[in-house]
Amino acid sequence: MHVDEGRRAAEVGDWVAAGHAFVRAAMDGSAEGAELATQVTVELVPLADGGSVEAAALLAGIYLEYFDESALCLWPCVMLARRPRPGSRPDSAPTGTCW
Structure with missing residues (x-):
């Protein structure tokens, strides 16, 4: 149902x-x-x-x-990796890592 x-x-x-x-x-x-x-x-x-x-x-x-618990890290890490480097232009390359 x-x-x-x-x-x-x-x-x-x-x-x-x-x-x-x-x-x-x-x-x-x-x-x-x-x-x-x-x-x-x-x-x-x-x-x-x-x-x-x-x-x-x-x-x-x-x-x-x-x-499993490794999936819990995945989403925040992907979001962080997508963010531009601090102080960079919005269209700049992402940071590329979450650790």
Whole structure:
């Protein structure tokens, strides 16, 4: 039931609703729901980057529950690596590293 709800939400581009539905399916024991929850992270990252607190919280929860701890570093590192060097022009090369 939740998987179908998630698929319907994904079809219309409501990735936050889709993610929540897939997580609910996974919490009910659905392996498919867990797999779909991990896959929806690709769509949640741009929403979180754009300022959606709900997408960011959902993304963090999926990372914590369905990925190993190395995935928790991935998103902040990618965001940091995309930022321009301090004091540089906005179109300059990114810093390139998070450590």
